[in-house]
Amino acid sequence: xxxxxxxxxxxxxxxxxxxxxxxxxxxxxxxxxxxxxxxxxxxxxxxxxxxxxxxxxxxxxxxxxxxxxxxxxxxxxxxxxxxxxxxxxx
Numbered sequence: 115x116x117x118x119x120x121x122x123x124x125x126x127x128x129x130x131x132x133x134x135x136x137x138x139x140x141x142x143x144x145x146x147x148x149x150x151x152x153x154x155x156x157x158x159x160x161x162x163x164x165x166x167x168x169x170x171x172x173x174x175x176x177x178x179x180x181x182x183x184x185x186x187x188x189x190x191x192x193x194x195x196x197x198x199x200x201x202x203x204x
Contacts, residue, residue: 118150119199121182121192124162124172125153131185132171138187139173142196149196175199 121139125132136151143149156162156170166172172184175195182191 117203118148119196120175121149121151121195122174122177123151123153124156124166124170124174126157126170127155129170135171135173135183135187138189139192142189142193147196147200 123132123136123139125136132153136153139151140149154162156166169184173182173187173192174180175182175192175198182188182195
């Protein structure tokens with residue numbers, strides 16, 4: 115697969131749960147698969163703070179789509195997004 119599977123993680127720089135979620139997400143990659151995780155610090159934008167504040171970490175596949183999970187990784191939802199992206203690319 116040449117293009118990575120996109121994920122967007124809304125995070126905070128001092129948040130250990132955010133790093134835990136990122137690492138757990140990367141652990142779901144299958145051989146030959148690459149996750150492109152864009153990490154966005156909510157504290158750099160007041161609108162993001164208003165939207166996510168106490169929910170971080172928040173994971174999206176498509177930032178315009180529904181949230182996959184927050185606080186802790188939902189491996190079923192994340193894997194489902196990855197599998198749908200793989201199927202669309204095939």
